[in-house]
Amino acid sequence: MMKSLRPQRLAKAIQLSLLLSLPAAFASNVAAAQDAPPADQANATTLDTVTVTGSRIKQSNLVTSQPVFILDRQKLEKTGVQTVGEILQQLTASGQALNAKFNSSGNFGYPNDGGGIGAGSAQVDLRNLGSKRVLVLVDGIRWVNESSASGVSGSADVNTIPLAIVERVEVLEDGASAIYGSDAIAGVVNIITRRNFDGAEAHAYYGEYEDGGETTEASVTLGGGGERFNAVFGASYYEQKKISSGSWEQSSFPTPGTGLRGGSSGTPQGRYTFCDPSIADPTQYGFCDPAGEMWFDLTLNDGTTTPAWDPNDPTGGTYHNFSGADRFNFAPYNLLLTPSKRKALFTSLNYDLTDNVRLHAKAMYNNRTSTNQAAPEPIFVGPFAGTGGIADTVIVHADNPYNPFGITLDPASNFGWVTRRPVEVGPRIFNQDVDTSYFNLGLDGTFAVGEHSFSWDVNGVHSENKAQQHFFNGYNVAKIKLALGDPAVCALVPGCVPLDLFGGQGRPMTQEMIDWIRTEQIDASKQTLDLLQANITGDLFNIGDRTAGFAAGVEHRKYRGEFNPDPLRRTGESQDSFAAAVSADYKVDEIYAEANFPVLASLELNAAVRYSDYSTFGDATTGKVGFRWQPVEDLVFRGTYSEGFRAPNLGELYGLTQFGATLVDPCGPTGTLVVDASDGLNTTPLETACRAQGVPNGFEQANTQITTFTGGNPDLQPEESDSYTVGMVYSPSWAEGLSWSDKLDFELSYYNHEVDGAIQARDLQALLESCLAAGGLPTSSPSCAVFSRGPSGNLNPPNNFLDNLGTIKTDGMDVKVNWRSPEWGWGRLTAGLQATTVFKYEAVDVDGFKSQREEGVEVNDSAIPEWQTNLQVGWSKGDWDVSWTSRYISSVKEACSNVPVAEAPGCMGGVEFNDLGSTTYHDLQVGWKNAFTLDGLKLSLGVNNIFGKEPPVCLTCSLNGYDAGTYDLPGSFWYVSADYRF
Template sequence: MKPQRRNTLAYAIHASLLVGLTLPLMAVAQDTQDQAKTLDTVTVTGTRIKQTNAVTAQPVFVLNREKLEQTGVQTVGEILQQLTASGQALNAKFNSSGNFGYPADGGGIGAGSAQVDLRHLGSKRVLVLVDGIRWVNESSASGVSGSADVNTIPLAIVERIEVLEDGASSIYGSDAIAGVVNVITRRNFEGTEIHSYYGEYSKGGETTEASLTIGGGGERFNAVFAASYYEQKGISSGDWEQSAYPTPGTGVRGGSSGTPQGRAIFCDPSRPAGSVGFCDPATDFWYDVTLDDGTTSPVWNPADPDAGTYHGFTGADRFNFAPFNLLLTPSKRKALFTSVNYDISDNVRLHAKALYNNRTSVNQAAPEPIFVGPFAGTGGIADTISIHEDNPYNPYGITLDANSNFGFVTKRPIEVGPRRFEQDVDTIYFNVGLDGLWNVGNGYNWDVNLVHSENKAEQRFTNGYNVAKMKLALGDPAVCAQVPGCVPLDLFGGQGRPMTQEMIDYIRTTQIDSSKQTLDLISANITGDLFAIGDRYAGFAAGLEHRNYKGEFNPDPLRQSGESQDSFAAAVSEDYDVSEVYVEGNFPLLDTLDVSAAIRYSDYSTFGDATTGKIGFRWQPIEDLVLRGTYSEGFRAPNLGELYGLTQFGATLVDPCGSTGNPGPASPDLAAGCLAQGAGPNFEQANTQITTFTGGNPNLEPEESDSYTFGVVYAPSWAEGRAWSDRLDFELSYYNHEIDGAIQARDLQALLLTCLREGGVGTVNCAGFTRQAGGNLNPPENFLDNLGTIETDGLDIKVNWIGPEWGWGRLNASLQATTVFGYEAIDIDGNKSQREVGIEVSDSAIPDWQTNLQVGWTLGDWNVNWTSRYISAVDEACSNVPVGEAPGCMGGVEFNTLGSTTVHDLQLGWRNAFALEGLKLSAGVNNVFGKDPPVCLTCSLNGYDAGTYDLPGSFWYISADYRF
């Protein structure tokens, strides 16, 4: 009968969910027909209604513990970032501290954390749940973030991960625009499991993991306890040739003008070309010089700089900072977790969970460069510094006056040592509540939860400088002598005459930043059957939730006063709360058709209220086929960082009027605009990192979204029980997301290009750009607003096959592929973002295709798994490349292509190894053939896109699990 067949399909799909296959359709049980009539109801992420149909209206991707282990990695973040639906997100490959400042969203840089992005819409638009409960956002020690650090959830406690590939604000509230990640923890665990793991990249980065899990109980009680330790060592960027010896034209080869030999841009008022006593950058002769290599005693000849120990500064003098950075940032994590369930009665259960996770991690950057003078472009104290003529190390014999004849003096003192950023992060989670069954009618399941969670971080920054002390040390020596500890500072000796320890000790300072986020919530939910429609029941779920968010960011006092050479940042201490109510229903209108609907009302203390709805359908016209679709409204409330943060961001902005190493406009259509702004035909921007003042906006409104999906699930009966196939399943899912009022700062690169094409002055797009007398850009302001409209759509393709039992074993294969049809972001001024499908920009890419293929073989206790991960080619705009003579961008070429990449992973497993029941051994290699990521000319730091591609080189590992 058809009803029985639908139950059969549902059981098969539910069974596949439990074994964690990609499609919720692959059956593993041979006795499905017999069990179909005795199905238990289940809850699948994306709906709170318990039901027998695991193929719901919305697409859900599930990885169980076995599939998690087959990835060969030991962190939730790495696993989620390998999904084909995943976009660029922060991970341990981003050595971000000290290089990017603080992004405009007020969330900081999250150094050492791992986030998850779905559909390339950003980690802030993905909701992270643990057992259906909202997880706390990270604090990052550099802001108040709107994203969760998924590595605060130890892999040792995870039973499975469910990923809803659809918007779900009406079910779960804010943030669930691009999708939901629901981590299900281990609960019904019996016995003891000891796990150990060791792995290493071909370039280092040893990884060690160990965990102990104990579970058990009695008739009315069960508990699980887990303790885990994870350590990943770092890899220096200098261990990869691309960073250590970069080829000309790569982003890292563009280098920095902050060099160990120093650089000085100034004019001598005694030798004016067209004025008296004041240097006009437009008409007078300005020196732009650096010391010759090997100089120990600088000799300056103002009439002929090349006759002394100086020469004119060129792109060849720029400093390659990459070898001081890290390809992989080191990290240690220690975690304790416990889950307890006690049956108070036959229908009421007490549940409690607690977690403590500590992470210590390190970022490292090249020794901090010193920039003083107006051309430094910091917008702070450094721009106002003058160097007195009586400074005993000043070789030029004149005062370099910030108000007249001074551009900048810069030096990168290698002798101080690299910048180090050490993070110490604690995550605490506690959940206590009741759940049970209300025996009325067919019964109603209910639960009540009280949750407290917090993420608290501290970051210690060493080998930075106090700019106010530098101003004293470079000023009048007589004034400096009256200040305890002050000694004149030498920025002129290059590597041949390093700064003395006394100088270093006076200006060097340690800075400590801290932040904390707290989430408290109380929720109540109920689900069950409403009434019968034919031989089936209409189901419903309803609930209430109240949440309180608190966020604190306490930057070091030097940052708040502007005395830090690193970045300015303002303190934040704010909170808000939200109360919500939702109701959801599922109605079997026909024998083969279900319709679902949900609505949620939210009341925020910050902006007011919002209401979102969702409708969906599930139609099974024939036994083997399910058609499904959804339409959902979504919203994302502005988080605390977006509302109240105020920071600086060191954006890598390429000046088209004369980029680093490439004087003059990038194209003829920009020349008039550049000239109008005061940047002549031979102008060259002094520094690649142009500081931007960024921050929050307390008047922000929520983002609003419209999303819809349509999918086909096909499990052909003609492929069951065949000589070549035990089961074959297909799934196609189309998605479309459109976001209005997207919270963002303007795309400065796109805005600057538009401004210059419009003539450079006098237009709305030019309002934020001003230049100094020499043509260098002043720090622009770029605050958040509801500026954007973002639209993206694409298709997920999934295929699974299980072969029959042959004498030589059983084969299985699965394919997941995502193709992105379009991605377009347009701001309120009509400027289109450079970010689109097939384009690499701002250290991230949206490939046309991402594909994962897994092939497995099992024979008895042995199994072998092979995975191939494919990323299609992307292009980067040559106009964004900071060096003119870049391979791939020569001869007027508009784009440089980053070729397609395929990485292969191999794993061998042996259960009950050496005849010891419960012992499982595994060994594997990820990136078997050591495929390097494609070289990216525009990417920061290490010359490749760390959010899209694997680390260079192979990673091998071994693991042992013993359960008894």
């Protein structure tokens, strides 16, 4: 039975008006075809042509009703970077998104949206609404979403599009679901490829950071044609080498400035938490009390080669009580910059079948290999491991020849956990191999009906993103269980040898042990998008001496997603993480119409409506209206209101994985004695609630990453949004042709987005705090329903599945200024300013919990600065040009309550927030055309972050001590490039 979105009155009204107006376009007889721009340019062109991204109607105005930011090839080259993703993430409207600075594989498990980790990919976020709410187009047609071998994502990897083939990038900073369909809530990124190219061009590039990370890029582009055809061919190669986290002092510890206390409890010396049933004295250390308060919690002394255990003197020999000082520093094993190689081929062909019908074809292949690296995988066995799987059920048999305690450790009675990080095995390595292919075949043309001209196009597209990830140095937990159990049973299994988790670094595992438990794991995923599309645009009718334009079209899409995790992940035998397979598809059929009406000499109105029918949830109708008012020649006012939606993607519908949610437990996040019954009293409401949950004295949550079972929900409904923009563009004629100014433009735009039914899992941190504030018991509050604790007080794995839970509201303003001087004797100056300020960002779920994520706040490796500003200043004369760019990010703050270590700098002395100061990066580039008198040769030399500004220390960020989605890598980056066109 079909399900529908709530009634959309705006969309229905627009739909009726558009359908009534379309027949007028065909009232006359067919006349001779007239020349018109190629139809595939109707999807996206620069502002000096007749169409713009955000509308499929040819228009005669340079300034339209929606804000569009253009990055032409010259601007792209002046950034000094060689990836589309990095360029887009420098936009002032951009928020946090994946890039090569994220090294998340092996550290957090799978995210709760079913989309996978996205290792090695680069995504784009606009308005801080997430990459899934940004639609990525290539030449006006949807691009396939990425897979990265860890899920079925709802986001596109923009680094699958090599920069060498890009003519320009157009960013629509407005909602556009009525024009383009699902996902265009926060905006649209339209990447326009090179088409009209004649000749040959060779490009070479080399750059390097202060700490290494060499970047090499080379490409060749060939183009030409004859009377009836033209073609472009391109090939490119890109290589980015790694930078180790150990090369930067700030990332040398898990929590900057606190040393090992912020590290992992999985240490090379091991950690052993258990009790001895033979101890009868309830006051003696090691007694098996139900709360676990008297249990042994030990680790080996450094330098121990032969552990010696005396239950009557547990810390008198080779053991001591485990403390924060014993935690393991995993940071040096991670990567500050992940390595990546990309090879791409691209071709585009246009052939005129007749004077007014053209065949067009386009194909691209891109291969990416990349690597993530993490510290050697720790082994956690016993119920305190909290995996919800096999590891929690492991029994360490008394007859295990390496068990020094002489007793069986049984989860049912006396076993907490044994942890050990075998550094002798080596770091975890995750190698990704990703292939992206794209093929477009279609026709486009023009015709006329009376005095009205029309353009049309038909496209058939097949695109595919296929990935495989090879994981090295992981473990089979089922084999670990067998090797720690009864040696007699192990002996019956070929290859099984008893496992030693008790000797620390002084007695490393033997090769036989490693070979028995170590396993390689291969995960794979694939997404395909098949699309059929037909569009028509042209003149509708005349209103006075002006023409009303229209566009209409139909589209059919089929999405298919597959995720095939390694069999060990599916059975729960992987020590790394559990994941279930996904194999699903859905179809969507759509029809849209758009019209532009010149109502008065100075006023234009436009409207669009789109009807979508999904095989997964039903139908949706969205609409958009806008205006453009030009009261005087120099000044344009504009505005839009649009309804949007985002259909749940396949990962959100069907994925099932584990996620390592980072939780700060209010009952003892830093080892302080929050729960202290020494006086026999519960002195605070928090202590009372923690005690009600069974938290023992002196409790410290064993790990801040709590395993969470999460995944998709086939009953999800689309997200819905309401967006509006208002703004002005002022191009004063009094600033033209002056001694100090040749051209001056001002642009001011206000945006407002509200997303309802946002697809998300619940905020476990807020839920846990609410539960404890209410008393801590299931009877106290519904927020306690997902939480339970083991005998030690450690949180058990909660379930946290996706639903339409959230409402997100954000608004802000964009400011843009462009100025160009006249041609003076000593050269010409240019200046450009783009600034974005966020007035408000608020996310609230259905339980009434407000997310900590808001403007001016750093949380979950994601900051929302109140101001981001880019300023470009340029000078040019003859063959020389110099550009200087300043990129400013305002200060943000992070809550000290989220910092896992109380002694962290910036949060001591009862301080509520740690401030991350404002940051400004300065980039310089010098260009020389026709270098060394060789026509067509251009050399560029540049330095990004020329003063070596380091990102501010982030105490809550997961890796490397800074927010990799907001700030640049530490240190300067220099580069040189050469372009030769002939």
